[in-house]
Amino acid sequence: RNILSNAEAAAKTISFYEEDVLVPFTGGYVLSMLVDIAIAFHRSFDDLRMIEPTLIVSAARLYEYAYGQIKAQLLRKPWWMRCMFKYTVDMGWRRFEYQQGRGKRHPDFLLWHLLDMLIAKPVRQRFGGRVRCAFYAGARLSFEISRTFIGLGMPILNCYGQTEAGPAISVNRPDDNLPASVGKPLAGVNVRTEHETSPMPPFKGGCGELLAKGPGVMTGYWNNPAATEAVLDSEGWLHTGDKVHIDAEGRIFFIGRMSDIIVMQNGEEISPAEIEAEISADILFDHAMVIGKGRPFLTALILLNKEYWKKLAKQLKLNPDDLSALREKSAKEAVLARITKRLSNYSAAVQIRRITLLTEPWTVQAGLITPSAKLKRTNLSMRYAEEIEQIYSTLA
Structure with a gap:
C-alpha cells in the first residue's frame, strides 16, 4: 500500500x-x-x-x-x-x-x-x-x-524522499521547477517543520527538522519497535532527521542531515553538503568532505581525480605517483586556490582554510560512500582521523 x-x-x-x-x-x-x-x-x-x-x-x-x-x-x-x-x-x-x-x-x-x-x-x-x-x-x-x-x-x-516515506516526499515539476529546492510535496503528503532554529543563510525564515505524513509513510520497522518509536510519533508523523526550510509557497529547501550540520567553535551552523557539491563540481575533484565541528575554521578532505591530478602534478613538476607529492606546499596551494575561487560567492564563514589531498578511492566496498555516492562521514572521519588532527594541530 x-x-x-x-x-x-x-x-x-x-x-x-x-x-x-x-x-x-x-x-x-x-x-x-x-x-x-x-x-x-x-x-x-x-x-x-x-x-x-x-x-x-x-x-x-x-x-x-x-x-x-x-x-x-x-x-x-x-x-x-x-x-x-x-x-x-x-x-x-x-x-x-x-x-x-x-x-x-x-x-x-x-x-x-x-x-x-x-x-x-x-x-x-x-x-x-x-x-x-x-x-x-x-x-x-x-x-x-x-x-x-x-x-x-x-x-x-x-x-x-526517504525509504521510510515510500520513498518520494517532494519533487520539482516541469512547469514549477526551482532547482535550489527539492520541490513541493506530492499529493496526499503533508509536511511541517519542528524544533525550528534561527535562519541559516540564504533563508530569511526559520529552519527545522522536516516531518512528513501520508499514505506512503511506513507503519514501522520490522520487529524493531524501539527504532520505530524514535522516528514515528503517535500521530503518524515521520521525523526525517533532515533540516529544511519551507517557503511561503510550500517549496522545501533541503539544508542537510541534522546529524551532519557542523556547529563551529563560535556556535555558527554550517551545512557541509552544499559546499562539498560546489567543490566537487571541479573536474579535479572526485569527492570532498568538509570538516569543522567544534573547530575555529573549516578544512576539507579532498579526493583528487587521478587523471587530472597527473596533469596538475606535471604542471607543478611533481611526481603524481609519489604520495609525498600530495603533501607538497605547491600542490596544496594550487588546489586550495581552485577551491577558494569556487567558493568566492560564499560568506567568509564557509571558506576552506586548509586541505588534505588524497588519491585513495572512496568506495562503497570500503564503506566510505553509499551506493548513491553520499558520504559516510563517520567512517571517513575515522579513516582519516590522523590527517584531520594534523591539519588543526599544525596551526595556531
Missing part, C-alpha cells in the same frame, strides 16, 4: 505517453508499471545513446559524471568554442527562468534555435536526445551543474 500510493502520487506530477521509456538508475520501477510505460536497464552511461530514454531517475552522480566529461572536452577546444558554450548555457538558463515566470524575455532568444542545434543538442544526445524529465535525488548536485544542463535544455528535476 505504501509503495503503490507513493507511485500513484508521483504519477500525477507529470504526463506520460505511449512512447515513453524510463531508465531507472535508482528507482521508478513501480511507477513505470503503474502508468504502463517501457522500462529499460542500462549497463553504462553510454547505453543511453542507444536506449533513447524520455525519463530518467538517477542519483546526482550521473550528471556529475557527464559534466566532468563535457568540461574535459571543453579544455581541449579553442577559446572561442568555450565562450560559445558559456553563452549558450547563459542564454538557455535565461530562457528557462522566463518560461518558469521568474525572468524577462530577451531579444537574443531569437538565436536559441541556432545555438541549440550547434551546442546544446549534441550534449543532449549523450543522454539519447529524447529526455524530457530527468529526476535526481540523493547526494546534492551543485548549482553550476544544474544550471549548465538546464541551460542546455536538459529538464533536470530535483526531488527528495
Whole structure:
C-alpha cells in the first residue's frame, strides 16, 4: 500500500505517453508499471545513446559524471568554442527562468534555435536526445551543474524522499521547477517543520527538522519497535532527521542531515553538503568532505581525480605517483586556490582554510560512500582521523 500510493502520487506530477521509456538508475520501477510505460536497464552511461530514454531517475552522480566529461572536452577546444558554450548555457538558463515566470524575455532568444542545434543538442544526445524529465535525488548536485544542463535544455528535476516515506516526499515539476529546492510535496503528503532554529543563510525564515505524513509513510520497522518509536510519533508523523526550510509557497529547501550540520567553535551552523557539491563540481575533484565541528575554521578532505591530478602534478613538476607529492606546499596551494575561487560567492564563514589531498578511492566496498555516492562521514572521519588532527594541530 505504501509503495503503490507513493507511485500513484508521483504519477500525477507529470504526463506520460505511449512512447515513453524510463531508465531507472535508482528507482521508478513501480511507477513505470503503474502508468504502463517501457522500462529499460542500462549497463553504462553510454547505453543511453542507444536506449533513447524520455525519463530518467538517477542519483546526482550521473550528471556529475557527464559534466566532468563535457568540461574535459571543453579544455581541449579553442577559446572561442568555450565562450560559445558559456553563452549558450547563459542564454538557455535565461530562457528557462522566463518560461518558469521568474525572468524577462530577451531579444537574443531569437538565436536559441541556432545555438541549440550547434551546442546544446549534441550534449543532449549523450543522454539519447529524447529526455524530457530527468529526476535526481540523493547526494546534492551543485548549482553550476544544474544550471549548465538546464541551460542546455536538459529538464533536470530535483526531488527528495526517504525509504521510510515510500520513498518520494517532494519533487520539482516541469512547469514549477526551482532547482535550489527539492520541490513541493506530492499529493496526499503533508509536511511541517519542528524544533525550528534561527535562519541559516540564504533563508530569511526559520529552519527545522522536516516531518512528513501520508499514505506512503511506513507503519514501522520490522520487529524493531524501539527504532520505530524514535522516528514515528503517535500521530503518524515521520521525523526525517533532515533540516529544511519551507517557503511561503510550500517549496522545501533541503539544508542537510541534522546529524551532519557542523556547529563551529563560535556556535555558527554550517551545512557541509552544499559546499562539498560546489567543490566537487571541479573536474579535479572526485569527492570532498568538509570538516569543522567544534573547530575555529573549516578544512576539507579532498579526493583528487587521478587523471587530472597527473596533469596538475606535471604542471607543478611533481611526481603524481609519489604520495609525498600530495603533501607538497605547491600542490596544496594550487588546489586550495581552485577551491577558494569556487567558493568566492560564499560568506567568509564557509571558506576552506586548509586541505588534505588524497588519491585513495572512496568506495562503497570500503564503506566510505553509499551506493548513491553520499558520504559516510563517520567512517571517513575515522579513516582519516590522523590527517584531520594534523591539519588543526599544525596551526595556531
